[in-house]
Amino acid sequence: MLEIKNLHAKIGDKEILKGLNLTVKAGEVHAIMGPNGTGKSTLASIIAGKEDYEITAGEILFEGKNLLDLSPDERAREGVFLAFQYPVEIPGVSTTNFMKAAVNAKRKHHGQEPIVAKEFLAMMNEKRQLVELDKSYLSRSINEGFSGGEKKRNEIFQMAMLDPKLAILDETDSGLDIDALRIVADGVNKLKSKNNAFLVITHYQRLLNYIVPDFVHIMYDGRVVKTGDKSLALKMEERGYDWIKEEVGV
Amino acid sequence: MSFTDNIETIFETIDKDNLSAVRESALSSFKTLGLPSARHEEWKYTHIKTKLPETLRLVASQESQVASKLKYFNSIKGTKLVFINGVFSAESSVIIDQSGLTVGSLKELSSQHEAIFTKHFNKATDISKENFAALNTAFAQDGAFIYVKKNTIVEAPVFVFHIYDHASADIFTQSRNLIVVEENADITIVEDFQNNNGEKFYNHVSEVFIGQNAEVNYSLLQLHNQHTTSVNYVEARLEKDARYHITTVTLDGKLVRNNINAYMDGENSLATLNGLYIGKEANHIDNHILVDHRVPNCNSHQVYKGVLDDQSTGVFNGKIFVQKDAQKTNAYQSSKAVLLSDEASMNSKPQLEIFADDVKCSHGAAIGQMSKNELFYLLARGIDKETARGILTYAFANEIIAAVKLPELRTYLDDKLKEKLNITI
Ligand SMILES: Nc1ncnc2c1ncn2[C@@H]1O[C@H](COP(=O)(O)OP(=O)(O)O)[C@@H](O)[C@H]1O
Ligand SMILES: [Mg+2]
Numbered sequence: 310m311l312e313i314k315n316l317h318a319k320i321g322d323k324e325i326l327k328g329l330n331l332t333v334k335a336g337e338v339h340a341i342m343g344p345n346g347t348g349k350s351t352l353a354s355i356i357a358g359k360e361d362y363e364i365t366a367g368e369i370l371f372e373g374k375n376l377l378d379l380s381p382d383e384r385a386r387e388g389v390f391l392a393f394q395y396p397v398e399i400p401g402v403s404t405t406n407f408m409k410a411a412v413n414a415k416r417k418h419h420g421q422e423p424i425v426a427k428e429f430l431a432m433m434n435e436k437r438q439l440v441e442l443d444k445s446y447l448s449r450s451i452n453e454g455f456s457g458g459e460k461k462r463n464e465i466f467q468m469a470m471l472d473p474k475l476a477i478l479d480e481t482d483s484g485l486d487i488d489a490l491r492i493v494a495d496g497v498n499k500l501k502s503k504n505n506a507f508l509v510i511t512h513y514q515r516l517l518n519y520i521v522p523d524f525v526h527i528m529y530d531g532r533v534v535k536t537g538d539k540s541l542a543l544k545m546e547e548r549g550y551d552w553i554k555e556e557v558g559v
Numbered sequence: 560m561s562f563t564d565n566i567e568t569i570f571e572t573i574d575k576d577n578l579s580a581v582r583e584s585a586l587s588s589f590k591t592l593g594l595p596s597a598r599h600e601e602w603k604y605t606h607i608k609t610k611l612p613e614t615l616r617l618v619a620s621q622e623s624q625v626a627s628k629l630k631y632f633n634s635i636k637g638t639k640l641v642f643i644n645g646v647f648s649a650e651s652s653v654i655i656d657q658s659g660l661t662v663g664s665l666k667e668l669s670s671q672h673e674a675i676f677t678k679h680f681n682k683a684t685d686i687s688k689e690n691f692a693a694l695n696t697a698f699a700q701d702g703a704f705i706y707v708k709k710n711t712i713v714e715a716p717v718f719v720f721h722i723y724d725h726a727s728a729d730i731f732t733q734s735r736n737l738i739v740v741e742e743n744a745d746i747t748i749v750e751d752f753q754n755n756n757g758e759k760f761y762n763h764v765s766e767v768f769i770g771q772n773a774e775v776n777y778s779l780l781q782l783h784n785q786h787t788t789s790v791n792y793v794e795a796r797l798e799k800d801a802r803y804h805i806t807t808v809t810l811d812g813k814l815v816r817n818n819i820n821a822y823m824d825g826e827n828s829l830a831t832l833n834g835l836y837i838g839k840e841a842n843h844i845d846n847h848i849l850v851d852h853r854v855p856n857c858n859s860h861q862v863y864k865g866v867l868d869d870q871s872t873g874v875f876n877g878k879i880f881v882q883k884d885a886q887k888t889n890a891y892q893s894s895k896a897v898l899l900s901d902e903a904s905m906n907s908k909p910q911l912e913i914f915a916d917d918v919k920c921s922h923g924a925a926i927g928q929m930s931k932n933e934l935f936y937l938l939a940r941g942i943d944k945e946t947a948r949g950i951l952t953y954a955f956a957n958e959i960i961a962a963v964k965l966p967e968l969r970t971y972l973d974d975k976l977k978e979k980l981n982i983t984i
Contacts, residue, residue, distance in 0.1 A: 357939050385941035397936040401954025406984035410950060411940040418941070450954075451936075467940065 310335050310506050311356075311475055316367035318355055325351045327531035328367070333475070336503040340517055340542060341510045343528035344550045349510045350394055352528075353479045356508075357391035358384050371475065385411075386418035388474030392464035392481050394510075399451040404463065405433065407451055408470050415471060436469040440496045457484040465496045472500070477508045482516040494519030514546035527553050561608075562615040562731070563594060569615045573698060577670060578680075585686050585696035592690045604874045604906045605816055605845045610788055612729045612760055617700050618645035635967045637716040637749075638662055640703050644725045645732035645761075647701050659711030659744070665704040665737055675706055679739050683766040683794035683822070691790040691816075695764040699735035702765070705748065709741035709770065716747040716965055721761070723754040723787070736765035742798075744773045747965055751780040754787045758813075764792040769801040771825065776964050779817070781809040782975055788814040797857075799825030806963055808972055809836040809844050810979045820849040823857040823885070834863040835959035837952075837979060838871030838903070845874035848892075852885040852915075859889075864959055865896040866952050867903035875907045877922070883914040892922035897929055897955055899948065949980035 311333040318326040325348045333339050343349055355362055356369065358381030369376040376384060399407075412432075413423045424432075433447060440462040452460050461481050468476050478497070482490055497507065497520050509520055517525070517539060525541040526533045529550070534557045535541065545553070562569065570586055594611070595602035640662065641651035647664035654662060661668065669676045686693040703719040721734060740746055750765065769775050779793060789812065795803050809815055821830040836844040850859040865873045875894045896905040907924045929951055937947035953976060960976060963969040977983065 359935055380944070381935065381938040382941050382943050382947070385939055391939050393936070393939075397930075397932050399933050399936065399951070399954060401957050402950055402984070407937070407940070407950070410937075410942050410946060410982075410984050414941040414943060414946070471940065 310372060311508075312370040314368050314370075316352075316355070316369065317365045318351065318362045319365060320351075320362050324365075325362075325531055326355070329528075329532055331526065331533060333506045333508060335474075335506055337523045338501070338507045338509060338520060340522035340525045341508065341528050341533075342512065342525065342542060342545055347528050348531045349528055350479055353391055353394075353477045353508075353510060356384075356477060357381060357389060382414070385471070385473075386415050390468050390471055390473030390476045392461070392468055392476065392478045394479040394483070396452050396460040396464055398453045398455075400453050402451050403448050404451050405447045408433065408467065411467070412470060432470065437466055439469050439499060440465045441492050442466050458486065458489040461485060461493060462489065462496075465493050469496065469500055474505050475508065476500075476505065477510070479510045480512065481509075482511050482513060490516060491519060514542045517542045529553060529557070561594070561611060561613055566590070566615070570697065573617070576666075577673070577676075578699070581681055582697050585681075585693045588686045589690065589693035589697055592688075592693060595690050601847065601876070604872070605814070605843065607788070607790070607814060607816065610814055612731050614729050614731070615698065616727070616730045617698055617733055618730070635716075635718070635971070637718050639718045639720060640664070641720045641722065642701060642734065643722045644730060645700050645734060655715045657711070657714060659708040660713050661704070661706040662717055663704055664701055665735060666701040668704040669737075672704070672706060675739055676737065679766065679768050680737055681766070683768065683796050684764060684792060689792070689818070691762050692764055692792055695733045695735060695762050695792070698733040699764070700733055702735040702763075703738070703750075705736070705738045705740075705746070707740045707744040707746050707773075709743055711741075711744045713744070713746040716749055716968075719748065719750040721750070721752045721763070723752075723759045723761070724756045726756055728758040731760040731762065734761060734763045736763075738765065738767040738775070740767070740769050740773045740775055742771040742773055744770065746774075747776040749778045749780065749965070749968055751782070752787070752789065753783040754785070755783065758786045758788075760788045762790045765794070767793065767795040767803070769795060769797045769803055769828075771798045772800040773798075774802040775804070777803070777805045778963060778965070778968060779805065779807045780972075781807070781812055781815055784811040784813070784815070786813055787811075790816045790818070792818045792820070794818075794820045794822075795830070796822045796824050797828035797830060799827060801825060801828040803828070803830045804964065805830075805832050806959065807834040807836075807846065808959070809834070810975060812842055812844055814843045816845045816847070818847045818849070820851070821859065822851045823853055823859065826854045827856045829857065830859045832859070832861040833959050833962055835956050836863075836865040836873060837956065838865070838867040838869075838873055840869045840871060842871040843874075844871070845876075847874075847876045849878045850880070850890060852879070852881045852888045852890060854884060855886045855888070857885065857888055859891070861892040862959065863894045864956055865905065866899060866956060867896060867905055868899040870900070870902045872903070873905040875905070875924070876910065877908070878910045878912070879920060879922070881911075881913040881915050881918050881920065885915050886917045888915060888918040888920070890918070890920045894924045895955075896926045897952070898926065899929060899952070946982055949982035950984060952980050953977060953982060953984070
């Protein structure tokens, strides 16, 4: 589904990704761990299509297509979803209207008619219950005045509404208490299927108790330096990043 | 050659009426003032002189099909006064009678209500300083006359429609309203200018007198004016405890100059002045706001928001005067503009002149761009760039529409805004 080969990227003069490789197949859950500032959010943003970065080498294929040729909105309509580390507050636009525009953009892209009102409302109701988001949040301005946990649940709600092929969760767990963490993880687990894939960026092992990864990648200084199974995450938690530095000799 | 060169000849052609003396003095004032040049401080960014027609054709015979141009006309209940190319159309107008309310054509009603007329006409504008107000007073043809007797709560809103559908480009109408609302009375007024047929010019003056403890809700709409060059004055005088809420919504206009002036003459009066403007292509939209606090304990609150795309230009000039007797004044002003293109520009000039010492005045002016983070958030959900920009513009602009009190008007404006921004949310 996703194939990243030798990706180099910089922002201004600063090189952030330095030859990153990653392959994700349908039905898989991949976790990416790594210290702060190592380029995890940069990777997520580049996959989603944020323009601030210059790709100096490498390629990203999504279902065989060159992802870097597509605009961010085209990528989303093709099935790429980013749950933001820092969801944006947008005063004046309700989550309902936002989602209606997003759902219809995707439908149009796939040659479908706009969704009928009744069906849309039923879908909103079903998906918000998945993440235990109160109905009142949907008529409020996007993320405005939401707590950290509510913002993250709203991201997962949006993910459920858009039913992506590839979902990237950028530190969706940080700032969540254990109940919220469980809600978010349950939501993800219910959406998991053999046709989609998840890339879960996290600092902490604890999320991976709930969303069990097939692969764990350790990222350091703009590269994936080690890949293993879920036990690698536990090892990381126990031994910290210094261990990795020594192990891979950086 | 411009119409000012033979203005006296044109003056000779207008009907003699009970205004002749006022007109004479306004004409002489206009001749002294002339048309504003770029050197005129108040017109520094709005170069109108060269954009006016060569003749001053005040009215034109009306054309048909007016009803179809007032699509929302029937869906909202209210009195409707219709002026077509400057001429009152009794047949298109609908008047809902209510005791205590007189409403109709100024030309027809001014002699019947001579005392009210003489007491108020031309008393809210300053023709010794305002070029276009002087021009209007000299040549005024017709407009709305609205007189609300004391203690009358006007139940149905009063709509004043100015429809321009004449094919000729040279009509330059001088429309004129007189609105007198006596103590404890209450009225909602919606004034709408629509140009459906090529290039047009108009110069409009609306004088509003708000009596003690009376309330006026006034909306001035400029929604279908792509080829219009216009100057608009809304001059309001507020007595003790009066409440005045004015909203201007400018979604179109080749060149628009709004002069929204509120004179706080009576203690404890309140004025809220809101405005929304959206400029595209080469639109030029200029809002000049003046709030003059002359007595103690008054409140004023201005919020202007603009969005400028393509090569459009915006001007905001907000004056707050707090005279030396106007202690305990509370005045607020906010001007925010978003530039959507590199070629769009905005000139913003807050001007606070405070001569009293015990006052609360605050102002803020911001000119910015659309937030990249917000835009990316929408794109990342699959919404195309044009729609995303439309949604964010709507989000920014909506505050002004949401504050409109008349529910049917609010819905209508909300739809118009979305239509303008090409979004369907
Ligand atoms: N807009 C930016 N401008 C300059 N440097 C940036 C910008 N965004 C991120 N960086 C830098 O890139 C590096 C990687 O950041 P990031 O991808 O956010 O890391 P992580 O998500 O792993 O914590 C950091 O050193 C950060 O300071
Ligand atoms: Mg990060």
